Amino acid sequence: MTNSPLPRLDRLNALRNPEVADAIVFLHKFMASEQNLTGEASMKTSGKSLQDSMPRDEIYKALTLVLDESEYQNLGICAENHSEGLLALQQYLAAFGEEVQPTCADPGKPLYIKYNGKTQGCYSEPYDGVHRGVIISCQSSYDDGVNETFGHFPLDLFAP
Numbered sequence: 001m002t003n004s005p006l007p008r009l010d011r012l013n014a015l016r017n018p019e020v021a022d023a024i025v026f027l028h029k030f031m032a033s034e035q036n037l038t039g040e041a042s043m044k045t046s047g048k049s050l051q052d053s054m055p056r057d058e059i060y061k062a063l064t065l066v067l068d069e070s071e072y073q074n075l076g077i078c079a080e081n082h083s084e085g086l087l088a089l090q091q092y093l094a095a096f097g098e099e100v101q102p103t104c105a106d107p108g109k110p111l112y113i114k115y116n117g118k119t120q121g122c123y124s125e126p127y128d129g130v131h132r133g134v135i136i137s138c139q140s141s142y143d144d145g146v147n148e149t150f151g152h153f154p155l156d157l158f159a160p
Contacts, residue, residue, distance in 0.1 A: 020069050020146065023062035027150050030059060034152065056157060060095065063136070067096060069146040070138035072117035078131045079155060082106035085113045085124070088134060088155040095158040 067073060075092060079085030086103070093100060093115075102115055102122035112127035118139070133152030140147050 017065070017069065020065050023065040024146070024148065026058070026062045027066065030062075031150065031152075059153070059157065063150070064096075066138060066146050066148075066150070067136075069144075070140045071142075071145065072139050074117055074137040074139065075113075075115040076135040076137070076151075077113040077115070077155070078110070078127055078129065078133060078152075079113065080110050080132065082108075082111060082124070084155060085111055089113055089115055089122070091156075091158040092134060092136075 073096070075089060077085045077088050079088060082104075089102060093102075098117075100120050102120065104113055104122040104124040107124060107126040110127050110129075111124045113122060113124045115122045131152060133154060134157070135149060135151035136153070137149040138146040
């Protein structure tokens, strides 16, 4: 068995919408390209920008297709500080059409923020790791929905 970054074909064939299957493949290619740029799954500055790998509008379009096939999403954000993490969370939620403004405690150092899209709850905790970015975990109770995790995406992916 190979360690391919692409999802299994039988899983993609189970999806109702072939456009969504294409979007999932695209997002997996993006994640693989980001790992190649940084040498690991970290979104710390690597000397190359997101524009060097894939345009933001293509990533947004692919994410939108995928999110529409899941019931809700959980987001995990690894950030250097509280304001950077909350800003990223708010920008992602706004890009996804959510009108909530979650808040969480500030641990006063690099942190991990977990946002639950079902409950709209949010918490944070100190994070000593080197990764920075956003992980999106799609949740669906349907076999032909999307139950998959994508990321790390840049903290500023949806910055104006």
